[in-house]
Amino acid sequence: MSNAARPVPLAMLAGSTRPGGSAFLRRLFRRRIVIIGVVLVAAFFAISISAPVLAPQGYDEQELERRLKPPSPGFLLGTDMLGRDVLARIIWGARVSLMVGFLAMFLGLVFGSVLGLLSGMYAGGTDRAIMGFMDILLAFPGILLALAVVAALGPGLYQVMIAVGINQIPAFARLVRGSVLSVRKNEYIEAARAVGASDLRLMVRHITPNVLAPVIVLASLDVGTAILASAGLSFLGLGAQPPIPDWGGMINQGRAFLRTAWWVGVFPGLAIMLTVLGFNLIGDGLRDALDPRLRQA
Amino acid sequence: MGIPRTTMILVLIGILVFTGSGTSAPARQEIVIAGEADVVQFDPLRIQELPTSFVAGMVMERLVMRTVDGKIVGQLAERWKLSVDRRTWTFSLRQGVRFHDGSEFDASVVEWHLRRVMDPREGSVFRAQFSDIERIQVVDKHTIAITLKQANVAFLDLVLLTNGGLIPSRAAYDSLGKEFAFKPVGTGPFRFAQWVQGQRVVLGRNPDWWGGQVKPDQLVIRPITEVNTGIIELETGGVHFITRANREDLERLSKDRRFVVHRIPSYRIRYITLNTAQPPLNDLRVRQAVSHAINTPQIIKALADGMAVPMDTILPAGSAFNPPPGTYTAYPFNRTKARALLTEAGWQPGPGGIARKDGQPLRLVLHTPNGRYFMDKEICEAACNQLRAAGFDCQVSVMEWAAFLSDVRGGRFQAAFNGWNQSTDEPSLFMDALVKTGGRANYSKASDPALDQLLTEALIAFSEGRRKLLYNRAVDMVNKLATIVPINTEYKVAITSGRLEGYTHGAPQTGVEFVNAFLK
Numbered sequence: 001m002s003n004a005a006r007p008v009p010l011a012m013l014a015g016s017t018r019p020g021g022s023a024f025l026r027r028l029f030r031r032r033i034v035i036i037g038v039v040l041v042a043a044f045f046a047i048s049i050s051a052p053v054l055a056p057q058g059y060d061e062q063e064l065e066r067r068l069k070p071p072s073p074g075f076l077l078g079t080d081m082l083g084r085d086v087l088a089r090i091i092w093g094a095r096v097s098l099m100v101g102f103l104a105m106f107l108g109l110v111f112g113s114v115l116g117l118l119s120g121m122y123a124g125g126t127d128r129a130i131m132g133f134m135d136i137l138l139a140f141p142g143i144l145l146a147l148a149v150v151a152a153l154g155p156g157l158y159q160v161m162i163a164v165g166i167n168q169i170p171a172f173a174r175l176v177r178g179s180v181l182s183v184r185k186n187e188y189i190e191a192a193r194a195v196g197a198s199d200l201r202l203m204v205r206h207i208t209p210n211v212l213a214p215v216i217v218l219a220s221l222d223v224g225t226a227i228l229a230s231a232g233l234s235f236l237g238l239g240a241q242p243p244i245p246d247w248g249g250m251i252n253q254g255r256a257f258l259r260t261a262w263w264v265g266v267f268p269g270l271a272i273m274l275t276v277l278g279f280n281l282i283g284d285g286l287r288d289a290l291d292p293r294l295r296q297a
Numbered sequence: 298m299g300i301p302r303t304t305m306i307l308v309l310i311g312i313l314v315f316t317g318s319g320t321s322a323p324a325r326q327e328i329v330i331a332g333e334a335d336v337v338q339f340d341p342l343r344i345q346e347l348p349t350s351f352v353a354g355m356v357m358e359r360l361v362m363r364t365v366d367g368k369i370v371g372q373l374a375e376r377w378k379l380s381v382d383r384r385t386w387t388f389s390l391r392q393g394v395r396f397h398d399g400s401e402f403d404a405s406v407v408e409w410h411l412r413r414v415m416d417p418r419e420g421s422v423f424r425a426q427f428s429d430i431e432r433i434q435v436v437d438k439h440t441i442a443i444t445l446k447q448a449n450v451a452f453l454d455l456v457l458l459t460n461g462g463l464i465p466s467r468a469a470y471d472s473l474g475k476e477f478a479f480k481p482v483g484t485g486p487f488r489f490a491q492w493v494q495g496q497r498v499v500l501g502r503n504p505d506w507w508g509g510q511v512k513p514d515q516l517v518i519r520p521i522t523e524v525n526t527g528i529i530e531l532e533t534g535g536v537h538f539i540t541r542a543n544r545e546d547l548e549r550l551s552k553d554r555r556f557v558v559h560r561i562p563s564y565r566i567r568y569i570t571l572n573t574a575q576p577p578l579n580d581l582r583v584r585q586a587v588s589h590a591i592n593t594p595q596i597i598k599a600l601a602d603g604m605a606v607p608m609d610t611i612l613p614a615g616s617a618f619n620p621p622p623g624t625y626t627a628y629p630f631n632r633t634k635a636r637a638l639l640t641e642a643g644w645q646p647g648p649g650g651i652a653r654k655d656g657q658p659l660r661l662v663l664h665t666p667n668g669r670y671f672m673d674k675e676i677c678e679a680a681c682n683q684l685r686a687a688g689f690d691c692q693v694s695v696m697e698w699a700a701f702l703s704d705v706r707g708g709r710f711q712a713a714f715n716g717w718n719q720s721t722d723e724p725s726l727f728m729d730a731l732v733k734t735g736g737r738a739n740y741s742k743a744s745d746p747a748l749d750q751l752l753t754e755a756l757i758a759f760s761e762g763r764r765k766l767l768y769n770r771a772v773d774m775v776n777k778l779a780t781i782v783p784i785n786t787e788y789k790v791a792i793t794s795g796r797l798e799g800y801t802h803g804a805p806q807t808g809v810e811f812v813n814a815f816l817k
Binding site for chain 2: 065
């Protein structure tokens with residue numbers, strides 16, 4: 001788990017950062033690899049939404065007699081140590097992983113952005129206090145911070161979301177603060193202030209829309225990071241409690257059978273890899289599409 | 298410019314010769330053992346778990362011990378006799394024995410230790426058992442007499458063979474202060490050398506051991522809680538001895554000539570405790586439904602075949618004190634009966650097959666540690682799945698060991714997967730602790746005066762036939778209460794490197810298993 005913000009160029013803030021829809025999409029898909037990312041993410045979304053159709057037996061149908069069966073036409077990805085269908089558990093697990101990834105990112109995004117906005121707007125004591133707190137959070141190794149949060153709140157899915165979400169806050173706060181500091185120097189901000197716009201109005205109407213681009217990029221990259229981080233915590237046994245399938249937990253269970261039943265751990269690992277890859281490709285594409293320097297090029 | 302090649306070769310040969318590569322000093326005998334968990338502390342008064350008692354039993358000794366074939370023989374006592382009224386045990390102690398710190402072992406140390414176990418200020422977990430002692434008398438320097446409040450046929454097992462029976466050095470207690478619990482000093486074949494928390498415990502050979510020569514120079518016990526990691530370490534030579542493997546790996550290693558699999562039925566039972574103080578398990582019919590809903594033989598065959606056998610009483614499978622099959626209350630897997638019992642208790646089938654009463658689903662949380670006992674979490678997952686099929690809204694709560702123990706001991710649980718390890722099938726060791734009112738591991742909080750009376754009577758029944766009869770009845774009474782769901786009796790398994798010879802494998806933990814062990 002890394003707290004370091006991804007390199008989101010602040011140059012995105014120069015000039016208009018709200019490109020027209022079709023032009024933006026053209027730029028986004030100019031790199032073919034982004035399409036792969038979109039396909040991967042869309043596929044996992046589709047899988048998670050249609051889990052009741054794709055795996056109607058649920059994630060917990062147990063048949064001990066058929067335990068650790070290798071992939072076969074009946075069980076495409078084999079069965080685990082309790083005779084449960086690994087494919088069905090990966091499909092249902094997609095819901096858990098995507099939900100944790102998005103909600104953790106959302107938590108980091110909301111709290112981080114608000115803190116960054118306040119910090120950028122109000123120099124002096126407020127800025128120092130908020131950024132000091134963010135520095136403290138950043139000083140903790142990510143996994144240690146998350147472990148401390150889960151230790152305090154107890155193991156479970158929501159606790160993992162909170163732990164990972166807290167871990168994401170400083171990256172958003174720093175990014176938004178930097179963006180705000182850059183945007184607030186612009187003449188249209190001074191003009192708005194001159195005609196009597198309140199701080200709240202300035203933040204909501206004039207600053208936020210103009211700092212959104214890098215935040216969107218970071219958010220898309222952070223979903224992957226959050227999925228990976230939550231899988232790490234689940235691997236340590238701090239995530240979803242059995243029998244809820246969660247990819248990290250499934251890898252942990254499969255670890256005991258790596259040499260005798262590799263499919264139990266390898267396929268959930270592949271699922272994590274493909275999902276995170278999908279989000280990273282989209283994030284990279286968004287960064288390129290929203291970067292005015294690349295746009296001009 | 299340079300050194301001539303011939304000179305360089307001669308210098309190198311000289312270095313090799315003088316550094317002793319040609320001399321064949323015997324290789325240092327260091328045996329590395331995979332412990333199932335890290336040790337906790339070594340004050341015998343508070344040793345309650347297997348990993349610590351395994352190590353402590355090699356450093357400290359008791360008055361008596363069990364051999365690998367289960368016989369009780371003298372350890373620090375050479376012999377003993379029981380008075381005619383069967384209340385006074387007189388032990389003649391081994392002479393010339395010294396603790397690792399050089400202090401002398403004699404009757405005064407034994408007296409000090411016994412009084413310490415009985416002292417309420419010391420917080421001994423074995424105080425209840427030792428409180429059966431009425432009087433301790435040092436007859437002479439090497440003789441001690443222990444008089445009981447009443448005759449107790451299982452005195453040696455219930456008192457002296459517990460971890461509380463391990464005798465530490467009094468000089469160490471007086472000089473080490475708080476460190477006493479972390480630097481054990483005993484009379485055993487191995488001396489404590491080092492404990493790096495979470496990494497290793499190192500024991501060195503005791504060259505002055507009264508029992509003769511100790512072969513290994515050093516034992517290193519590394520806590521490896523994860524089963525698969527232990528197997529990989531064994532296969533790559535990182536450890537020479539492991540005690541656990543999942544079913545598939547056990548089969549594989551049994552066929553591999555590089556390893557030796559030792560396996561013997563043991564007295565380590567695993568069971569689910571049902572807390573009678575918590576609804577809905579305060580209702581006997583619900584507890585019976587739980588027992589009928591779990592297909593124990595199927596679960597154990599699937600998950601622990603070769604490592605454990607299923608059981609259906611509170612005593613280890615195969616114990617001579619178990620009643621003959623068909624003569625006692627049992628709960629064979631029967632989902633229909635489980636559902637019928639729930640209906641009888643007022644829990645009607647509801648949406649998703651979950652039973653409901655007064656609009657509330659039949660919730661059941663099954664607490665389990667992860668990796669403490671063989672396949673604990675997986676067994677609970679399988680059991681919970683079967684409970685759901687019978688109408689329980691069952692959830693497994695996987696807990697860190699310390700938190701698990703705290704919740705179970707504090708009664709903050711509905712159902713919990715527990716274990717109890719003994720070196721013999723002496724029934725009082727199981728029943729008095731697990732089901733007697735106030736028993737030190739009676740976590741179900743059940744209390745049955747008739748059962749208590751029966752168990753007390755069994756302790757003074759010196760006829761083997763009478764004891765069997767009483768315990769047969771007690772087993773049946775315990776099953777009728779349905780406060781525990783017996784799951785399995787683990788085999789005592791050791792998988793050793795083919796290089797390790799001289800290790801003795803038996804059901805009891807003797808403390809001398811590695812005395813003659815060496816690496817080929």
